[in-house]
Amino acid sequence: MKALLFLLLVVMLSSCSERAANEAAAKEFHEVYSESMDRTLGVTVVLPGSYQAGQADYPVIYLLHGATGNNRSWTEDPVRDSLIHDLSDQYGIIFVMPDGDPFSFYIDSPWNPESQFETFVSYEVVSFIDDNFRTVAGRDGRAITGLSMGGHGALYLSARNPGLYSVAGSMSGAVDIDAGRWNMPEENIRGFMERISEVLGSEHTDPDFLSEHSVSNMTGLMKENGIPLIIDCGIDDFLLEANRMMNSNLSDDGVPHDYIERPGRHDWPYWTNAILYQVLFISEVFRQNGVLN
Secondary structure (H helix, E strand, O other): OHHHHHHHHHHHHHHHHHHHHHHHHHEEEEEEEEOOOOEEEEEEEEOOOOOOOOOOOEOEEEEEOOOOOOOOHHHOOOOOOOHHHHHHHHHOOEEEEEOOOOOOOOOEOOOOOOOEHHHHHHHHHHHHHHHHOOEOOOHHHEEEEEEOHHHHHHHHHHHHOOOOOOEEEEEOOOOOOOHHHOOOOHHHHHHHHHHHHHHHOOOOOOHHHHHHHOHHHOHHHHHHHOOOEEEEEEOOOOOHHHHHHHHHHHHHOOOOOEEEEEOOOOOHHHHHHHHHHHHHHHHHHHHHHOOOO
16 A cells, blocks of 8 residues: 555656646747847747647737836746746747836837837847747737736737737736826835836936827727727726726727726736736637637
């Protein structure tokens, strides 16, 4: 009996070790040169377990990090660091997580040549991924979403580049980049605006620029593009009112979208839950596009 239990334990440990090895092999870190910024940035790629065994092309979700984060944030979150790998296996989707600098908001700065993140993510990274992986290399097989600053980035990039993405989402999105309208202490707002001013290259960030580049003011463009959207935010999030305004603007402009509020704050427990709904929504669009079984 003891021998049988020992054998079962060996088999279980072997299975766990094999799964861990497969997970490690499915996550890749790449350095991608940005011609627009003349520097190299990190990009994390998570491949489904079936990728190595076959020859099929896979749809891609571009998953953006928030302020102060980087390309490793989504695969090293403190709640469940295997989550993206598990979703990749479950749905048969490649996940691509590019570095967006701590405070870029995924905008091409007109003042700072080292902050050109619309170009980097939507053109340089997309080209790198399509050139080096078996992807569905077209808008039907491409989605973009993200958290906080990355939620703004996902909606912003999809609105401005509708030929690249067929669906977009936002989790706890900083959809209005004028922090003066956020529900947070005044000293935090000042600190944030100083950081974004440094990144954009303007000593005092132009309010007109902030308004023009806040995705909450791009609903007319979204209506014209007709890209399916999913937006969610926690009811205890300091960005809740900004997201409610975004929802109101979309509704006023007659833009079809899914808007969800659920319990939660601006933290990893919320995002670890929210990504499940985002990927389900995106996968249904991929199926309608005929790029996912």
